[in-house]
Amino acid sequence: MAKITYIEHGGTEHVVEVRNGMTVMEGARDNDIPGIEADCGGACACSTCHVYVHPDWTEKLPAMDPMEEDMLDFAFEPDKVRSRLTCQIKVTDALDGLVVQMPEKQL
Incomplete structure:
Protein backbone atom coordinates (compact mmCIF):
# COMPACT_ATOMS: atom_id res chain seq x y z
CA MET A 1 0.00 0.00 0.00
CA ALA A 2 1.21 3.50 -0.80
CA LYS A 3 0.23 6.92 0.50
CA ILE A 4 -0.36 9.20 -2.45
CA THR A 5 -0.93 12.93 -2.28
CA TYR A 6 -3.28 14.34 -4.90
CA ILE A 7 -3.24 18.15 -5.16
CA GLU A 8 -6.15 19.90 -6.81
CA HIS A 9 -5.37 22.80 -9.14
CA GLY A 10 -6.47 25.23 -6.42
CA GLY A 11 -4.06 23.69 -3.91
CA THR A 12 -6.33 21.44 -1.83
CA GLU A 13 -4.44 18.28 -0.88
CA HIS A 14 -5.87 14.79 -0.49
CA VAL A 15 -3.61 12.15 1.06
CA VAL A 16 -4.95 8.63 0.63
CA GLU A 17 -3.70 5.08 0.87
CA VAL A 18 -3.95 3.14 -2.37
CA ARG A 19 -3.63 -0.64 -2.55
CA ASN A 20 -0.80 -2.21 -4.52
CA GLY A 21 -1.87 -3.32 -7.98
CA MET A 22 -4.36 -0.51 -8.43
CA THR A 23 -3.56 2.50 -10.57
CA VAL A 24 -3.09 6.05 -9.32
CA MET A 25 -6.28 6.88 -11.26
CA GLU A 26 -8.26 4.18 -9.44
CA GLY A 27 -7.01 5.55 -6.13
CA ALA A 28 -8.39 8.98 -7.03
CA ARG A 29 -11.68 7.58 -8.32
CA ASP A 30 -12.26 5.32 -5.33
CA ASN A 31 -11.58 8.19 -2.92
CA ASP A 32 -13.76 10.76 -4.73
CA THR A 58 9.63 12.02 -12.26
CA GLU A 59 12.70 9.79 -12.38
CA LYS A 60 11.29 7.23 -9.91
CA LEU A 61 8.26 6.26 -11.99
CA PRO A 62 8.38 3.55 -14.63
CA ALA A 63 8.90 4.91 -18.14
CA MET A 64 5.76 5.65 -20.11
CA ASP A 65 4.90 3.54 -23.10
CA PRO A 66 4.28 5.03 -26.57
CA MET A 67 0.48 4.85 -26.19
CA GLU A 68 0.55 7.00 -23.04
CA GLU A 69 2.96 9.41 -24.70
CA ASP A 70 0.62 9.77 -27.69
CA MET A 71 -2.44 10.29 -25.49
CA LEU A 72 -0.71 13.11 -23.59
CA ASP A 73 -0.83 15.14 -26.81
CA PHE A 74 -4.55 15.57 -26.06
CA ALA A 75 -4.06 16.68 -22.45
CA PHE A 76 -4.47 20.25 -21.21
CA GLU A 77 -1.06 21.95 -21.18
CA PRO A 78 1.12 18.84 -21.02
CA ASP A 79 4.61 19.16 -19.60
CA LYS A 80 7.23 17.02 -21.38
CA VAL A 81 8.90 16.08 -18.09
CA ARG A 82 6.14 16.00 -15.46
CA SER A 83 2.93 14.98 -17.28
CA ARG A 84 1.60 11.45 -16.85
CA LEU A 85 -1.71 9.64 -17.20
CA THR A 86 -2.63 8.20 -13.82
CA CYS A 87 -4.37 5.21 -15.40
CA GLN A 88 -0.94 4.03 -16.55
CA ILE A 89 0.85 4.21 -13.18
CA LYS A 90 0.50 0.99 -11.16
CA VAL A 91 0.76 1.41 -7.41
CA THR A 92 3.53 -0.45 -5.56
CA ASP A 93 5.23 0.07 -2.21
CA ALA A 94 7.89 2.01 -4.13
CA LEU A 95 5.31 4.76 -4.81
CA ASP A 96 4.73 5.48 -1.12
CA GLY A 97 4.84 9.28 -0.84
CA LEU A 98 4.06 10.01 -4.51
CA VAL A 99 2.74 13.53 -5.11
CA VAL A 100 0.69 14.47 -8.17
CA GLN A 101 -1.01 17.73 -9.07
CA MET A 102 -4.05 18.06 -11.28
CA PRO A 103 -4.06 20.54 -14.17
CA GLU A 104 -6.48 23.46 -14.30
CA LYS A 105 -8.87 21.29 -16.34
CA GLN A 106 -9.09 17.99 -18.15
CA LEU A 107 -9.84 17.76 -21.87
Whole structure:
Protein backbone atom coordinates (compact mmCIF):
# COMPACT_ATOMS: atom_id res chain seq x y z
CA MET A 1 0.00 0.00 0.00
CA ALA A 2 1.21 3.50 -0.80
CA LYS A 3 0.23 6.92 0.50
CA ILE A 4 -0.36 9.20 -2.45
CA THR A 5 -0.93 12.93 -2.28
CA TYR A 6 -3.28 14.34 -4.90
CA ILE A 7 -3.24 18.15 -5.16
CA GLU A 8 -6.15 19.90 -6.81
CA HIS A 9 -5.37 22.80 -9.14
CA GLY A 10 -6.47 25.23 -6.42
CA GLY A 11 -4.06 23.69 -3.91
CA THR A 12 -6.33 21.44 -1.83
CA GLU A 13 -4.44 18.28 -0.88
CA HIS A 14 -5.87 14.79 -0.49
CA VAL A 15 -3.61 12.15 1.06
CA VAL A 16 -4.95 8.63 0.63
CA GLU A 17 -3.70 5.08 0.87
CA VAL A 18 -3.95 3.14 -2.37
CA ARG A 19 -3.63 -0.64 -2.55
CA ASN A 20 -0.80 -2.21 -4.52
CA GLY A 21 -1.87 -3.32 -7.98
CA MET A 22 -4.36 -0.51 -8.43
CA THR A 23 -3.56 2.50 -10.57
CA VAL A 24 -3.09 6.05 -9.32
CA MET A 25 -6.28 6.88 -11.26
CA GLU A 26 -8.26 4.18 -9.44
CA GLY A 27 -7.01 5.55 -6.13
CA ALA A 28 -8.39 8.98 -7.03
CA ARG A 29 -11.68 7.58 -8.32
CA ASP A 30 -12.26 5.32 -5.33
CA ASN A 31 -11.58 8.19 -2.92
CA ASP A 32 -13.76 10.76 -4.73
CA ILE A 33 -10.84 13.07 -5.45
CA PRO A 34 -11.90 15.88 -7.79
CA GLY A 35 -9.83 16.75 -10.83
CA ILE A 36 -9.28 13.28 -12.28
CA GLU A 37 -12.24 12.43 -14.50
CA ALA A 38 -11.01 9.16 -16.06
CA ASP A 39 -13.67 9.15 -18.78
CA CYS A 40 -12.32 6.01 -20.47
CA GLY A 41 -12.13 4.06 -17.22
CA GLY A 42 -8.41 3.44 -17.44
CA ALA A 43 -8.08 2.19 -21.02
CA CYS A 44 -5.55 4.89 -22.00
CA ALA A 45 -8.06 6.12 -24.57
CA CYS A 46 -8.41 9.70 -23.31
CA SER A 47 -6.35 12.17 -21.32
CA THR A 48 -8.81 13.00 -18.53
CA CYS A 49 -6.64 11.48 -15.81
CA HIS A 50 -3.67 13.70 -16.66
CA VAL A 51 -1.52 14.97 -13.76
CA TYR A 52 1.78 16.70 -13.18
CA VAL A 53 4.11 14.49 -11.15
CA HIS A 54 6.11 16.26 -8.46
CA PRO A 55 9.69 16.81 -9.70
CA ASP A 56 11.08 14.54 -6.96
CA TRP A 57 9.16 11.64 -8.50
CA THR A 58 9.63 12.02 -12.26
CA GLU A 59 12.70 9.79 -12.38
CA LYS A 60 11.29 7.23 -9.91
CA LEU A 61 8.26 6.26 -11.99
CA PRO A 62 8.38 3.55 -14.63
CA ALA A 63 8.90 4.91 -18.14
CA MET A 64 5.76 5.65 -20.11
CA ASP A 65 4.90 3.54 -23.10
CA PRO A 66 4.28 5.03 -26.57
CA MET A 67 0.48 4.85 -26.19
CA GLU A 68 0.55 7.00 -23.04
CA GLU A 69 2.96 9.41 -24.70
CA ASP A 70 0.62 9.77 -27.69
CA MET A 71 -2.44 10.29 -25.49
CA LEU A 72 -0.71 13.11 -23.59
CA ASP A 73 -0.83 15.14 -26.81
CA PHE A 74 -4.55 15.57 -26.06
CA ALA A 75 -4.06 16.68 -22.45
CA PHE A 76 -4.47 20.25 -21.21
CA GLU A 77 -1.06 21.95 -21.18
CA PRO A 78 1.12 18.84 -21.02
CA ASP A 79 4.61 19.16 -19.60
CA LYS A 80 7.23 17.02 -21.38
CA VAL A 81 8.90 16.08 -18.09
CA ARG A 82 6.14 16.00 -15.46
CA SER A 83 2.93 14.98 -17.28
CA ARG A 84 1.60 11.45 -16.85
CA LEU A 85 -1.71 9.64 -17.20
CA THR A 86 -2.63 8.20 -13.82
CA CYS A 87 -4.37 5.21 -15.40
CA GLN A 88 -0.94 4.03 -16.55
CA ILE A 89 0.85 4.21 -13.18
CA LYS A 90 0.50 0.99 -11.16
CA VAL A 91 0.76 1.41 -7.41
CA THR A 92 3.53 -0.45 -5.56
CA ASP A 93 5.23 0.07 -2.21
CA ALA A 94 7.89 2.01 -4.13
CA LEU A 95 5.31 4.76 -4.81
CA ASP A 96 4.73 5.48 -1.12
CA GLY A 97 4.84 9.28 -0.84
CA LEU A 98 4.06 10.01 -4.51
CA VAL A 99 2.74 13.53 -5.11
CA VAL A 100 0.69 14.47 -8.17
CA GLN A 101 -1.01 17.73 -9.07
CA MET A 102 -4.05 18.06 -11.28
CA PRO A 103 -4.06 20.54 -14.17
CA GLU A 104 -6.48 23.46 -14.30
CA LYS A 105 -8.87 21.29 -16.34
CA GLN A 106 -9.09 17.99 -18.15
CA LEU A 107 -9.84 17.76 -21.87
